[in-house]
Amino acid sequence: MHVFLPGTVPALAALLDEGRLEGEPLTAFTAAPGSGGDSEEAEYEAMCAAAEESLRLLAADPSAPRRRVVLTAEMPDHIVEHEARHGDDVARVSVRASIPYKKLRALHVDDERAVADVAKAVEDPGSDAADDHELLWFAVQEIRYVVEDSRG
Numbered sequence: 354m355h356v357f358l359p360g361t362v363p364a365l366a367a368l369l370d371e372g373r374l375e376g377e378p379l380t381a382f383t384a385a386p387g388s389g390g391d392s393e394e395a396e397y398e399a400m401c402a403a404a405e406e407s408l409r410l411l412a413a414d415p416s417a418p419r420r421r422v423v424l425t426a427e428m429p430d431h432i433v434e435h436e437a438r439h440g441d442d443v444a445r446v447s448v449r450a451s452i453p454y455k456k457l458r459a460l461h462v463d464d465e466r467a468v469a470d471v472a473k474a475v476e477d478p479g480s481d482a483a484d485d486h487e488l489l490w491f492a493v494q495e496i497r498y499v500v501e502d503s504r505g
Contacts, residue, residue, distance in 0.1 A: 354430050355458070356381035356448060357399045359406035360422040361414055362503040365460075365496050372454050374424070378447035380406060381426075383433070385444040395442035400425070400461060402443050404488060411475045418503040419472040420463040423488060426456045460496055461488035 358374065358381045368374055382402040384395035400423055407421040432450045439445045463471055463486055473482035491499060 354383055354428055354433055355396065355399075356383050356426050356428050356433060356446060357396075357403035358424045358426060358448070358452070359403040359410055360424055361407065361410050361417040362420060362422060362462075362500060363414065363417050364410075365422060366500050368424075368454065369497055369500065374426075374452040377451065378434070378449050379452065381433075381446050381448050382406070382439060383444050383446050384442060385435075385438070386442045390442050398440060399443045400488070402439050402445070404461070404483075408471070408474055408478060408483070411471070412478070419468045419475060420465075420503060421467075421471055421483065421488060422463075423461040424457055425459040425461070426452050427458055428452065428456060454493070457493045460491040460493060460499065462491065462499055464489055465502075 382399040384392055384399045386392050386395035403423040404421045411417055428448055434447045434449055436445045436447055467486035470482045474480055
């Protein structure tokens with residue numbers, strides 16, 4: 354099952370150091386389209402839900418670069434526990450294990466041009482400040498470059 358995990362740049366740095374995402378249970382989102390629903394659209398909505406959760410993580414870490422981070426992982430169904438529906442086509446889930454680097458499939462992160470708007474969205478969660486920015490896609494092999502780039 355594909356899960357979309359919210360994160361921050363410091364969490365990416367820790368992932369590189371540890372070789373895995375730690376912190377059981379890990380909150381994630383997954384596509385859960387209703388009958389006849391578009392699975393591609395549902396996956397996009399799950400990624401957006403994880404990006405919203407990333408804003409909450411950024412609010413809890415004032416020193417983190419103001420870029421939303423979402424990791425996509427392929428996880429076995431038996432360690433993913435559904436918690437609740439999150440809209441029509443998305444489920445909020447808990448991953449009941451650490452996630453090894455080899456299970457990661459992609460990284461989605463804001464472009465540097467979004468930093469000011471993401472900072473506004475962190476300060477005012479009700480605003481739509483970050484909504485006009487699409488997350489960029491990176492291969493997992495590029496995580497270290499994203500971390501290095503964010504450090505300046």
